[in-house]
Amino acid sequence: xxxxxxxxxxxxxxxxxxxxxxxxxxxxxxxxxxxxxxxxxxxxxxxxxxxxxxxxxxxxxxxxxxxxxxxxxxxxxxxxxxxxxxxxxxxxxxxxxxxxxxxxxxxxxxxxxxxxxxxxxxxxxxxxxxxxxxxxxxxxxxxxxxxxxxxxxxxxxxxxxxxxxxxxxxxxxxxxxxxxxxxxxxxxxxxxxxxxxxxxxxxxxxxxxxxxxxxxxxxxxxxxxxxxxxxxxxxxxxxxxxxxxxxxxxxxxxxxxxxxxxxxxxxxxxxxxxxxxxxxxxxxxxxxxxxxxxxxxxxxxxxxxxx
Amino acid sequence: xxxxxxxxxxxxxxxxxxxxxxxxxxxxxxxxxxxxxxxxxxxxxxxxxxxxxxxxxxxxxxxxxxxxxxxxxxxxxxxxxxxxxxxxxxxxxxxxxxxxxxxxxxxxxxxxxxxxxxxxxxxxxxxxxxxxxxxxxxxxxxxxxxxxxxxxxxxxxxxxxxxxxxxxxxxxxxxxxxxxxxxxxxxxxxxxxxxxxxxxxxxxxxxxxxxxxxxxxxxxxxxxxxxxxxxxxxxxxxxxxxxxxxxxxxxxxxxxxxxxxxxxxxxxxxxxxxxxxxxxxxxxxxxxxxxxxxxxxxxxxxxxxxxxxxxxxxxxxxxxxxxxxxxxxxxxxxxxxxxxxxxxxxxxxxxxxxxxxxxxxxxxxxxxxxx
Amino acid sequence: xxxxxxxxxxxxxxxxxxxxxxxxxxxxxxxxxxxxxxxxxxxxxxxxxxxxxxxxxxxxxxxxxxxxxxxxxxxxxxxxxxxxxxxxxxxxxxxxxxxxxxxxxxxxxxxxxxxxxxxxxxxxxxxxxxxxxxxxxxxxxxxxxxxxxxxxxxxxxxxxxxxxxxxxxxxxxxxxxxxxxxxxxxxxxxxxxxxxxxxxxxxxxxxxxxxxxxxxxxxxxxxxxxxxxxxxxxxxxxxxxxxxxxxxxxxxxxxxxxxxxxxxxxxxxxxxxxxxxxxxxxxxxxxxxxxxx
Numbered sequence: 001x002x003x004x005x006x007x008x009x010x011x012x013x014x015x016x017x018x019x020x021x022x023x024x025x026x027x028x029x030x031x032x033x034x035x036x037x038x039x040x041x042x043x044x045x046x047x048x049x050x051x052x053x054x055x056x057x058x059x060x061x062x063x064x065x066x067x068x069x070x071x072x073x074x075x076x077x078x079x080x081x082x083x084x085x086x087x088x089x090x091x092x093x094x095x096x097x098x099x100x101x102x103x104x105x106x107x108x109x110x111x112x113x114x115x116x117x118x119x120x121x122x123x124x125x126x127x128x129x130x131x132x133x134x135x136x137x138x139x140x141x142x143x144x145x146x147x148x149x150x151x152x153x154x155x156x157x158x159x160x161x162x163x164x165x166x167x168x169x170x171x172x173x174x175x176x177x178x179x180x181x182x183x184x185x186x187x188x189x190x191x192x193x194x195x196x197x198x199x200x201x202x203x204x205x206x207x208x209x210x211x212x213x214x215x216x217x218x219x220x221x222x223x224x225x226x227x228x229x230x231x232x233x234x235x236x237x238x239x240x241x242x243x244x245x246x247x248x249x250x251x252x253x254x255x256x257x258x259x260x261x262x263x264x265x266x267x268x269x270x271x272x273x274x275x276x277x278x279x280x281x282x283x284x285x286x287x288x289x290x291x292x293x294x295x296x297x298x299x300x301x302x303x304x305x306x307x
Numbered sequence: 308x309x310x311x312x313x314x315x316x317x318x319x320x321x322x323x324x325x326x327x328x329x330x331x332x333x334x335x336x337x338x339x340x341x342x343x344x345x346x347x348x349x350x351x352x353x354x355x356x357x358x359x360x361x362x363x364x365x366x367x368x369x370x371x372x373x374x375x376x377x378x379x380x381x382x383x384x385x386x387x388x389x390x391x392x393x394x395x396x397x398x399x400x401x402x403x404x405x406x407x408x409x410x411x412x413x414x415x416x417x418x419x420x421x422x423x424x425x426x427x428x429x430x431x432x433x434x435x436x437x438x439x440x441x442x443x444x445x446x447x448x449x450x451x452x453x454x455x456x457x458x459x460x461x462x463x464x465x466x467x468x469x470x471x472x473x474x475x476x477x478x479x480x481x482x483x484x485x486x487x488x489x490x491x492x493x494x495x496x497x498x499x500x501x502x503x504x505x506x507x508x509x510x511x512x513x514x515x516x517x518x519x520x521x522x523x524x525x526x527x528x529x530x531x532x533x534x535x536x537x538x539x540x541x542x543x544x545x546x547x548x549x550x551x552x553x554x555x556x557x558x559x560x561x562x563x564x565x566x567x568x569x570x571x572x573x574x575x576x577x578x579x580x581x582x583x584x585x586x587x588x589x590x591x592x593x594x595x596x597x598x599x600x601x602x603x604x605x606x607x608x609x610x611x612x613x614x615x616x617x618x619x620x621x622x623x624x625x626x627x628x629x630x631x632x633x634x635x636x637x638x639x640x641x642x643x644x645x646x647x648x649x650x651x652x653x654x655x656x657x658x659x660x661x662x663x664x665x666x667x668x669x670x671x672x673x674x675x676x677x678x
Numbered sequence: 679x680x681x682x683x684x685x686x687x688x689x690x691x692x693x694x695x696x697x698x699x700x701x702x703x704x705x706x707x708x709x710x711x712x713x714x715x716x717x718x719x720x721x722x723x724x725x726x727x728x729x730x731x732x733x734x735x736x737x738x739x740x741x742x743x744x745x746x747x748x749x750x751x752x753x754x755x756x757x758x759x760x761x762x763x764x765x766x767x768x769x770x771x772x773x774x775x776x777x778x779x780x781x782x783x784x785x786x787x788x789x790x791x792x793x794x795x796x797x798x799x800x801x802x803x804x805x806x807x808x809x810x811x812x813x814x815x816x817x818x819x820x821x822x823x824x825x826x827x828x829x830x831x832x833x834x835x836x837x838x839x840x841x842x843x844x845x846x847x848x849x850x851x852x853x854x855x856x857x858x859x860x861x862x863x864x865x866x867x868x869x870x871x872x873x874x875x876x877x878x879x880x881x882x883x884x885x886x887x888x889x890x891x892x893x894x895x896x897x898x899x900x901x902x903x904x905x906x907x908x909x910x911x912x913x914x915x916x917x918x919x920x921x922x923x924x925x926x927x928x929x930x931x932x933x934x935x936x937x938x939x940x941x942x943x944x945x946x947x948x949x950x951x952x953x954x955x956x957x958x959x960x961x962x963x964x965x966x967x968x969x970x971x
Contacts, residue, residue: 135922265813
């Protein structure tokens with residue numbers, strides 16, 4: 001009887017411990033989950049709500065204005081300038097980074113003596129802050145002391161390069177600096193991809209009589225499709241978020257010539273106290289990022305599941 | 308009373324059942340082998356015994372104590388994993404003594420036990436190495452050492468030899484058997500290799516799709532398979548299973564193999580059980596192991612009911628100790644196991660001897676044993 | 679592995695090879711040029727930049743610009759140099775990296791070795807959070823920091839960077855632990871180790887490479903951040919990047935280019951150092967951060 005009692009108690013204790021062991025992992029994950037829920041998804045909802053209000057300097061969730069902010073946004077010339085710049089920036093940035101990255105990776109993959117020195121040289125800009133990059137390029141492209149000045153000192157009196165001061169061309173100087181910063185990274189991605197190509201495929205192609213050019217054009221570069229895709233996603237994502245570099249190089253100038261959506265959001269929310277419109281622009285940015293990221297992640301996960 | 312007792316055990320992953328109402332028992336000091344094709348649930352069953360996976364129904368008792376709800380470390384068991392699962396950041400000695408450390412065993416006692424076990428397994432010289440510096444066989448020994456040092460009531464082995472090369476596997480198999488004979492500890496051992504199962508086990512449990520097919524001694528499993536699956540799974544090369552028709556004419560029972568008249572072979576069955584007679588004029592599956600289908604010289608002195616059939620030999624595979632001959636009976640490929648020096652040649656007819664003492668019969672629809 | 683491929687793939691003539699080296703060298707010069715300009719001009723007196731050639735070496739070598747950038751240059755209203763802001767960045771980076779890495783490791787452990795119903799969805803939600811444009815959270819974050827009394831403080835920046843670093847640290851550790859043998863965790867359980875013991879004694883000691891990758895990734899990102907720093911700090915708590923931008927873009931007075939360059943190098947130094955010391959892990963982090971799943 002007594003024995004029965006004790007064994008019953010032991011059993012309940014065992015069960016209780018087991019139950020605690022079952023919820024412990026959930027307890028450990030809970031804070032991070034709660035943080036993500038509030039600080040990411042909650043905040044997105046909050047910003048979304050703000051974009052439907054007439055908030056000016058401070059958040060004001062009592063003045064609902066419907067989609068007015070979005071209408072005003074898409075009526076505003078600065079927003080169209082921002083979108084236009086983003087389009088120019090994104091296209092050039094992604095295309096040139098990919099082409100340059102792939103070309104460098106292929107050249108570096110030719111059993112180059114000194115690869116160990118060259119590779120870090122191509123890649124180090126990625127370690128720098130966009131602000132540092134911006135400072136370096138801002139002064140290097142400055143007509144008064146930079147490239148133009150240097151060329152004139154070297155005797156090319158008629159040489160002129162003042163894009164950074166020219167509202168039509170200033171955005172392209174930002175593209176140059178951004179490519180300088182990121183193309184090495186794309187090179188590293190492609191290099192890793194090239195080194196993953198099965199050696200036997202290359203041997204087989206050579207036995208089939210493929211020249212080096214054909215080998216790359218017909219066999220190796222098509223095998224790099226997943227790398228292109230990854231590079232595209234990373235670069236597009238960086239481009240949409242581009243803010244630091246613009247601030248450091250031109251701060252949107254000359255005038256409003258180099259505004260981007262990220263800059264627009266910041267300037268309207270905190271500079272012009274148009275929090276409602278600022279929120280609306282942030283929501284549009286989120287949609288643009290989601291349009292790139294969500295299909296990509298979805299296909300990656302689907303690929304994983306099927307394998 | 309049995310020592311390890313599993314009763315009516317069921318386990319589901321969500322709504323998918325993976326183990327269905329399994330009951331097994333093994334006596335103290337026994338060697339139970341769980342065998343079956345991959346995905347049959349044998350490893351899951353082992354994990355439930357270990358407590359690494361929870362069960363939905365049933366009980367597991369070890370030495371009359373219900374352990375179904377206990378944490379793995381409280382079940383008085385030890386396990387050797389397929390990948391050995393040695394902690395890469397600890398030395399061999401650290402690996403072996405980690406469990407004792409977790410249980411708060413004092414250091415000098417731990418050292419003593421490590422010494423004892425390492426002497427037993429002859430790994431004393433490896434104690435200060437990391438697992439990464441060991442060969443496959445050495446890792447296997449360390450993994451066994453980690454299990455042995457706990458002096459558990461039951462050892463669990465999860466396909467412990469599958470990562471070793473062929474030669475080492477045979478050596479370690481012998482070693483495990485020797486160890487078992489010496490320590491006399493109960494063992495539950497999972498493998499997909501039926502040779503391992505036959506050589507090591509005192510009891511074999513054959514599983515398929517989460518259902519226990521047959522549970523018995525190796526000889527029972529091999530000679531008296533309960534259904535076609537067990538018959539086919541155990542033995543290498545596999546048992547020949549041929550479709551045939553029973554006919555009884557004038558007290559003489561015959562088995563016709565093959566439908567097509569010209570390639571039809573008929574075999575006289577000298578002794579027929581009553582169960583088989585019911586299948587008169589019906590289809591049966593005739594099962595015969597390759598060693599019961601042999602050249603005449605080898606067969607003549609080990610069977611009472613030998614039947615001679617003249618067969619066209621299609622392929623001859625000399626294996627050194629034996630020669631395998633592949634022929635066709637009733638249109639289906641059949642493997643015969645002959646003497647190494649048997650005089651057979653591909654493309655020629657030879658007389659093969661059927662030892663019908665060893666033949667088994669199955670129902671084609673239920674796949675269950677008839678006789 | 680890689681070199682054998684190149685041996686196979688390429689049999690090219692001397693002229694082609696020369697061309698390849700030529701291109702690679704020219705591109706290398708393009709990448710090095712801004713660094714060269716920053717270093718060389720930070721060691722010149724200001725007049726040499728204004729009147730001389732930006733690409734030539736200094737006639738008169740001087741570290742005056744460096745000491746000015748570090749301790750006396752005008753940042754905002756105070757002539758403090760970048761020193762206090764460098765300290766701000768350190769005070770912000772160290773705890774943020776440590777906390778986010780620890781939490782990421784624990785999350786990765788749970789998400790791979792203690793899966794439960796819904797844990798995959800939680801992971802997917804955390805993964806998605808890595809990609810949001812931070813503009814979307816700036817306004818509510820500012821509001822919340824204000825309510826918590828943390829606006830304009832380093833503690834507030836630590837909190838923000840921890841929160842928004844969590845997705846990536848979790849991703850890194852989850853992918854690493856995904857490949858970590860589950861049998862080791864089971865063996866530890868058999869040996870009597872419980873949840874945290876298994877983590878501390880088995881998982882963490884074998885996580886060296888991924889810890890390095892994560893720490894480098896977090897360190898670089900947080901050190902180089904500008905958006906959060908500019909949005910949530912005040913004059914006393916500004917991180918290095920914000921201070922550098924103020925130094926360079928202050929509209930008053932003569933533009934001291936040499937001081938700007940010296941400041942830029944100071945701001946770049948910690949991450950460059952990390953990159954030089956552990957380039958391999960740096961690249962791995964970038965890759966892991968880009969090729970998800």
